[in-house]
Amino acid sequence: MPTILVIGASRGIGFEFVRQYVADGARVIATARTDAALEQLRAAGAEPLRVDVADPASISALAWQLDGEKIDVALYVAGAFPEGDARQPPTKDAFDQAMHTNVLGAMQAIPQVAPLVEAARGRFAFISSRMARIDGVESSRGWTYRVSKAALNMAVASAQLDYPDALLVALSPGWVRTAMGGDAAPLTAEQSVTAMRRTIAALTPSQRGTFVDYDGTPFGTW
Template sequence: MPTVFITGARTGLGQEFASQYGAAGWKVIAPTRSDMDVTDNKSIQAYVASLDGAPVDLLINNAGVRSTEPAACKLGAFTLDAWLPSLAINAVGPALVTQSLVENLKKGEQKKVVTLSSRLGSIAGGGGSNSGGSGSSYYAYRVSKSAVNQVNRCLSIDLGPFGFTCVVMNPGWVKTKMGGAGASMSPQDSVEALRGLIAQLDPSRNGQFLEVDGTVLPW
């Protein structure tokens, strides 16, 4: 029975990942924020220690936020305090969680690290009206997703020699609290597609930025 570790599984895509992997017979480890704060290294290490070295086949770094307040989105209103949660949760969090789980992942058979990013984090692609707005919208969110893409790239270099496959994935524009009711995909359809893609991952795709349909996205 393979094991998946999912962050941010209380709602949205994380909850759907936990539900679908559980239904498929996987052992699901899905700490809530009260169990493990992805921005607190001591909290992460304490939770991972409670696993007592158990193997983890797949890590899904799903926890994320997108601020819509002007101080994080609108030129002329920026503040450091408004930007920091997006950067801490979306970019630094996956680095801290992956770091703490490396030994568990080395014991797993699949050795896969999947981090949810966004088309809005693509500098070349840029996103658009079907992915959250104009090219200048959601500054802090966009920057945090570009940053986590770089985190994944670095992880892929460090962990690739151990047989890991580390990728970032755009889940599509999904009808969650973050994506809104006007989004084009349901959480069920997005996660089903992502699970199919994850199942096909192998080390040849290590370091890639992938669309929900498996195509490679530009950085």
């Protein structure tokens, strides 16, 4: 039975990963930061862990909470999207929220979780965004978010070199109907996650450290 870890699983894309992997018979360890979300994860068949990825003390507890595990698929899904464009400077709070949630949390998770993924010769996917692309950027909407997800992609590309027995990727989920994606998004969480699970399963060594779309299409350039 494969072991799956979903970091940031209270709702949206993260919860859908939990739902689908549990339905497939996997053992799923899933994190959230509120009592209600932890209870919802338990009810969904997951082993819940309390983690606030933006709180270094909280996320640094992952190492002992996961001591001895071998993780076949780890997913870093937690994300924050502060509004705003390049006509205004970001507030310190908005910058810190995006950078701590989308980048620092992932950089703190990597040294704790990647060795456990290596132990299973598994895969570690980080949910990035098409908005991180530097090539072909179409507007500055979500400026701080774009910067944070581009930084996440670099964290993934560079960390890959230190964990040769794990396969790390940055993965765009597409535009998905969640609290973050809004009602106009073309993909449901179920459709996005179904495609991403297929993509993760089909990753090849040549895709190590790269940035890939939900359906497996390589972005090619960053």
